[in-house]
Amino acid sequence: MIFDIQSIASSEKFIEEFFNTPIIKLIEKYIIQYNSNFDEFWIANKEYIDSVDISDLKFKVIHVTSNMDECSEIRTNGIKNLQRVLSEKTTLYTLLSNHGIQFDIKNRILINKDRVIDIDYKKYCNRGNLSDYDKKVKNIARKVYTDYQVNGFFSIKDPISYGTNIHKRPEFIFNLVELIPELRKMENHWVENSKGYIITFLAANDQFQNISFYDFEDIYYNKKEQELNLKKWLLYNAIDCIIDCSINNTGIIAYMNTNTIIRPEQILECSEITRE
Structure with a gap:
């Protein structure tokens, strides 16, 4: 499973795979049954969410550079x-x-x-x-x-304006x-x-600093609690992208660990920026 919220379509794909349910049914349920209230959605589906295995989850990230x-x-x-x-x-x-x-x-x-x-x-x-x-x-x-x-x-509306x-x-x-x-x-x-x-590029969970996903208080949680909080972060941001039909203008920043090197085999694409 890949956490990719670079677009609305990729966010929908992640949510579909996470819940193993067509996105249209999930969104209708989210809007109608839970009144677009994420906390209500979370509580109602927490048991299923807790059962989802994300041990092999990868994150899609973009990095802006010049050379x-x-x-x-x-x-x-x-x-x-x-x-x-x-x-x-x-x-x-x-x-x-x-x-x-x-x-x-x-x-x-x-x-x-x-x-x-x-x-x-x-x-x-x-x-x-x-x-x-x-x-x-x-x-x-x-x-x-x-x-x-x-x-x-993880997402940003206009990466070169940052x-x-x-x-x-x-x-x-x-x-x-x-x-x-x-x-x-x-x-x-x-x-x-x-x-x-x-x-x-794609990266694994252990290549990121905790501040990419957690508040500082999460360092006091056990492993299971941290994983549940990570799932909450994943779902909130993916659903937010879909419902708002927009990508965060200020960006959701991915902070890699200080010793992390993004290896060549992790790189998916190098796209030239063709505008100022």
Whole structure:
């Protein structure tokens, strides 16, 4: 079974497979018998829902990116977290190195030509009255040490309208330019020589951070309770997509575990973005 709410049709398919019932009957029942009230629907069907095996469930996610090699690196090596992208021989690593930028992840430093910048995030969190410069350094440190996981969307109405033109160049380059303005030329080079892509992939439940599905209180629940709450999240969002006949404009974000790599065999499609 695949949880796919990228469209109304795919949401209907998931609900049909989950309940093993034609979607038209389910929706009529939801609207007429339960007055489109999800809580009533949940309570009435909880026993059946609890019996459904989702151990092999996969999630369809889209990831917005840009690159200069028509996704060759992604197709070969998969999608990696920011720490690995900055440490391994990737396109971004090479481009930064050519402009005098290197990251020593282990020792928490950023080297800008002959200048060493401390990017120990905890140090900046424990300091007050940061200068504008230090705030920019802190933002880089936060991205590298606390927000470096692969992210995507379970659903979003317009993926290229989200954030900071991530379909034109990596957001991290934008952050670096804020700190080191002379890297603007490098940023322009990326924008002018790259294409934007929507990468579609499948992932298993254990590849996601819990915050993708659960409130923080769920960490105190046992395994069965967590699974039931996950089912509630799945059904609520799929039904919401169908009933509202729309995809969430702000997006339902998929937060991958920090150590998760989206392997090449998980990737379903790399679609070029053909509009601004």
